[in-house]
Amino acid sequence: MNFTLKHTDPGSKARAGLLKTAHGTIETPIFMPVGTVASVKGVHQRELRDEIDPDIILGNTYHLYLRPGTEILKSAGGLHKFMGWDRPILTDSGGYQVYSLSGRRKIKEEGVKFKSHIDGSLHEFTPESVVDLQREIGADIIMAFDECTPYPCEYDYARRSMHLTHRWLDRCIKHFEESEPLYGYQQLFFPIVQGSVYTDLRKQSAEYIAGTDAVGNAIGGLSVGEPAEEMYEMAEAVCDILPTGKPRYLMGVGTPINILENIALGVDMFDCVMPTRNARNGMLFTSEGTINIKNKKWEDDFSPLDPMGHTFVDQEYSKAYLRHLFAANEYLGKQIATIHNLGFYLWLVRESRRRILDGSFRPWKDQMVKQMDKRL
Incomplete structure (x- = not known):
């Protein structure tokens, strides 16, 4: 090593x-x-x-x-x-x-x-x-x-x-x-x-x-x-x-x-286990805050799951569709949410690395902490 x-x-x-x-x-x-x-x-x-x-x-x-x-x-x-x-x-x-x-x-x-x-x-x-x-x-x-x-x-x-x-x-x-x-x-x-x-x-x-x-x-x-x-x-x-x-x-x-x-x-x-376990319960982590996709507010929201996301599920599926899958207890919903959350966690540490290397980590981290503390 x-x-x-x-x-x-x-x-x-x-x-x-x-x-x-x-x-x-x-x-x-x-x-x-x-x-x-x-x-x-x-x-x-x-x-x-x-x-x-x-x-x-x-x-x-x-x-x-x-x-x-x-x-x-x-x-x-x-x-x-x-x-x-x-x-x-x-x-x-x-x-x-x-x-x-x-x-x-x-x-x-x-x-x-x-x-x-x-x-x-x-x-x-x-x-x-x-x-x-x-x-x-x-x-x-x-x-x-x-x-x-x-x-x-x-x-x-x-x-x-x-x-x-x-x-x-x-x-x-x-x-x-x-x-x-x-x-x-x-x-x-x-x-x-x-x-x-x-x-x-x-x-x-x-x-x-x-x-x-x-x-x-x-x-x-x-x-x-x-x-x-x-x-x-x-x-x-x-x-x-x-x-x-x-x-x-x-x-x-x-x-x-x-x-x-x-x-x-x-x-x-x-x-x-949080990104996978919470995904199976309908909680999505994003750079703008946390989404409970089971909430009724997403029922007719046809915008992408996460416009800032980095996996295929973030652009191919809407919030309304994912909410529907959870409401119908379709396992595909849990799979989509899991891929999203894991993709977000990997983006987070890789962006952290990029910011460390260019010297901008601390102010970026402080801003991200404020944003991610929100419930959307």
């Missing part, structure tokens, strides 16, 4: 970089569409590649382990070949999914025992097994196994959890270094900063993670219910410590405004 920092915005800490992986180069800042179970919901790989055009997508170890199982993925030659995607993939280790199974799991020093959300069967993840699973999946970037704390979270719990995450990280690194990739290309390993919303813990964790000298670093445990200002405070504290010459990935974030504000703090990589 090679991460090259091309430019830093003079009015903020926003960065533009290039991250080279085995399956291609990623231009940062970047948003990664979430393809949890080897599929970005409702989108063909051809549409994903040709219209939305992300440099990288995300898969999830927990879900892929349960379905289809890593034996199937190994037989296919890895996740890339299984799903017909030849660009970079990052896999989340499953730490967040374990967090979300609070009533169905037990955390111990060795790892986590949990019951499948599908059939209730019992399973166990350890730092070592999660590294092995991600080797079998074959993602370009794989994540450490961590504990994601809830919000709110007592200080003592957050401190104990952080130290457990660090001990698990040491085991992940040891096992990663002692194992080999299975498909003939290099995989990159990212550790994860934890510490809830406590600045001293976040700084301590960031220093520990920076000390591992990993090729890239992630920030976890945010966007779990805390106010946006606390998210920004934690992200800023961590970015001030993590190495400048390595990519920084803020996990599970977020709204378009969240992404712009965190880019300004020095974050390079993002993922979130």
